[in-house]
Amino acid sequence: MENMTMTSHVDTCFDCAKACEECATACIEAGDTDSKGHDMTACIKLCRDCADICTLCGRLTARGSQFMKSFMAVCAEACEACAAECEKHASHFAHCKACAEACRKCAEECRQMAA
Template identity: 75%
Template sequence: MTNMTHAHSHPDTCFTCAEACERCVTACLEMGDQDSKHHDLTLCIQLCRDCADICTLCGRLDARGSQFSKQFMQLCADVCEACATECEKHADHHAHCKACAEACRRCAEECRQMAN
């Protein structure tokens, strides 16, 4: 049997990031147009949705020991970085964007370490 001791923490990091992204999307959508005078949140929502999907898949692939895990970890890190960069633009005004950016940075760092 394959040793999968790392498989418990990395998928959790990915799933935590996906959850933060989903919460960010929901909060942004609930704000509707009320924030349009400050920031356009469309790109934030789009990147969070992509990031949540990629993180979920990355965590699942790693948990099952997929031969494609390392490739997805690199993609996941790239998507997380893009999402974090966008969410950070709104972090001063929205706690959910700040939390999402922080989760994305953690996930990106861990995915990069695991992919190497």
């Protein structure tokens, strides 16, 4: 794997983790439900899981771990689940929209890199 591609992927993973952390924090600060009464618990949980998984994926990629490619598949799965949940709230929360976009980008890259 080309070094520049790996560096870019590491950045994508960490950018996604950051978006997930920001989304989870904003959801927690807003309370357990959004303005339309939707329960935000699933969003918070998925964002927290996704942030941890993306961080580990980025770290494994940065060190060229023998496990990075198989872990990228797990990362893509987590990102897709998080994006799907955040998209439910994207029309009324900018942080959910940003998180969904970062997760979709990371999932796509992980799938390409793992292939």
